Amino acid sequence: MKTFPQRLMILGSGELGKEVAIEAKRLGCEVIACDRYQGAPAMQVADKYEVLDMTNSLELKQIISKYNPDLVIPEIEALAVESLIELEKEGVKIIPTAEATATTMNRDKIRNLAANSLGLNTAKFRYANNQDDLLKAAKDLGYPLIIKPIMSSSGKGQSLIKNETEISNAWAKAIQESRGKSNKVIVEEFIQFELEITLLTIREKDGTTKFCEPIGHIQRDGDYQCSWQPAQLKKEELKEAQRMAKMVTTNLGGVGIFGVEFFISDNKVIFSELSPRPHDTGLVTLISQNISEFELHLRAILELPIPEIKCEEAAASRVILSKKQLQKPLYRGLENALSTKDTKILIFGKPNSKINRRMGVALALDTTIEKAKKKADDAAKAIEIFENN
Numbered sequence: 001m002k003t004f005p006q007r008l009m010i011l012g013s014g015e016l017g018k019e020v021a022i023e024a025k026r027l028g029c030e031v032i033a034c035d036r037y038q039g040a041p042a043m044q045v046a047d048k049y050e051v052l053d054m055t056n057s058l059e060l061k062q063i064i065s066k067y068n069p070d071l072v073i074p075e076i077e078a079l080a081v082e083s084l085i086e087l088e089k090e091g092v093k094i095i096p097t098a099e100a101t102a103t104t105m106n107r108d109k110i111r112n113l114a115a116n117s118l119g120l121n122t123a124k125f126r127y128a129n130n131q132d133d134l135l136k137a138a139k140d141l142g143y144p145l146i147i148k149p150i151m152s153s154s155g156k157g158q159s160l161i162k163n164e165t166e167i168s169n170a171w172a173k174a175i176q177e178s179r180g181k182s183n184k185v186i187v188e189e190f191i192q193f194e195l196e197i198t199l200l201t202i203r204e205k206d207g208t209t210k211f212c213e214p215i216g217h218i219q220r221d222g223d224y225q226c227s228w229q230p231a232q233l234k235k236e237e238l239k240e241a242q243r244m245a246k247m248v249t250t251n252l253g254g255v256g257i258f259g260v261e262f263f264i265s266d267n268k269v270i271f272s273e274l275s276p277r278p279h280d281t282g283l284v285t286l287i288s289q290n291i292s293e294f295e296l297h298l299r300a301i302l303e304l305p306i307p308e309i310k311c312e313e314a315a316a317s318r319v320i321l322s323k324k325q326l327q328k329p330l331y332r333g334l335e336n337a338l339s340t341k342d343t344k345i346l347i348f349g350k351p352n353s354k355i356n357r358r359m360g361v362a363l364a365l366d367t368t369i370e371k372a373k374k375k376a377d378d379a380a381k382a383i384e385i386f387e388n389n
């Protein structure tokens with residue numbers, strides 16, 4: 001049996017890290033929140049915080065050694081994964097595992113695993129290390145295509161291209177906006193999907209796999225705009241998504257929650273990618289489920305029992321984005337936003353905003369997905385973000 005409080009170090013202190021920190025604090029854990037800037041959301045609810053460059057191997061190792069945490073919980077992709085791998089060999093416990101963190105950070109590694117090793121259905125894809133290769137790959141696959149850096153998140157460096165004339169700009173964008181110094185891109189067939197989902201998948205210590213109801217979402221410019229749960233899938237589609245999610249997460253191993261992304265197109269389920277941590281589209285579970293994705297993550301990693309996961313009839317989330325660049329932003333309109341029944345607002349408390357930065361989220365419940373979406377939209381619209389001059 002574990003003794004509490006456990007000491008947890010969270011790498012990445014954004015809004016998802018903040019919810020993880022809150023759940024950890026509820027269980028009496030000691031939380032050290034890390035990020036590259038001071039005042040990040042999770043730091044506001046943690047016992048201690050550290051500001052560092054988490055892509056720097058030495059800095060990351062030093063901070064982990066300084067605290068010697070029981071668990072290191074990566075909450076973002078951009079980490080010096082090589083130091084996590086080294087530390088894991090020395091006995092530091094990384095969630096879910098250092099290798100899974102490294103694999104999911106690189107589009108080629110996770111795609112090789114899913115498509116080549118496990119034979120999962122994915123968009124057709126090729127890799128390219130220069131523009132000539134890219135052109136050849138594009139000819140091979142046919143247009144339209146999506147070009148992405150091997151390492152990036154939130155849609156950074158991605159282009160949808162319709163013909164050959166757009167190749168060189170897409171190449172330049174992918175290289176420029178790639179994280180790290182990689183010269184490799186992935187080029188993917190563009191899937192005209194009817195629906196995009198995240199299947200939250202939980203792995204427990206004994207190897208049991210559990211699923212949440214699927215979450216539908218809409219993405220724009222690489223970031224999610226709204227999500228809803230449960231997403232309507234045919235029975236066979238859900239079964240297939242669960243089969244694929246179980247296969248890939250079992251292969252990655254470790255414990256915790258995974259956000260497995262799929263496209264549903266023409267009755268086919270197509271694996272896209274996954275996060276070995278709570279997923280942003282899963283913020284909706286803070287209103288839709290009896291146990292949110294954040295609590296599920298904590299329970300799984302602390303090896304605590306997980307009860308039956310129950311989902312409301314219809315729930316939705318809508319992000320609250322800043323329209324401007326602001327220092328110490330202020331908020332108004334919460335009275336209006338919260339005047340409707342079964343509505344919640346989360347303000348993340350970021351110390352500054354820029355255009356389209358996610359500053360909060362509106363959550364709503366109703367009897368149908370359409371009504372829940374409308375409620376969440378209205379609540380998000382009611383919030384105004386402004387500067388105090």
Ligand SMILES: Nc1ncnc2c1ncn2[C@@H]1O[C@H](COP(=O)(O)OP(=O)(O)OP(=O)(O)O)[C@@H](O)[C@H]1O
Binds near residue numbers: 192222261
């Ligand atoms: N092959 C594809 N066909 C159609 N749409 C795609 C394809 N690949 C990506 N997209 C769209 O772009 C979005 C972002 O792509 P992806 O998830 O690969 O990138 P990301 O930068 O890792 O995003 P995030 O980290 O925010 O999940 C997807 O959610 C989907 O809407």
Ligand SMILES: [Mg+2]
Binds near residue numbers: 261273
């Ligand atoms: Mg994604």
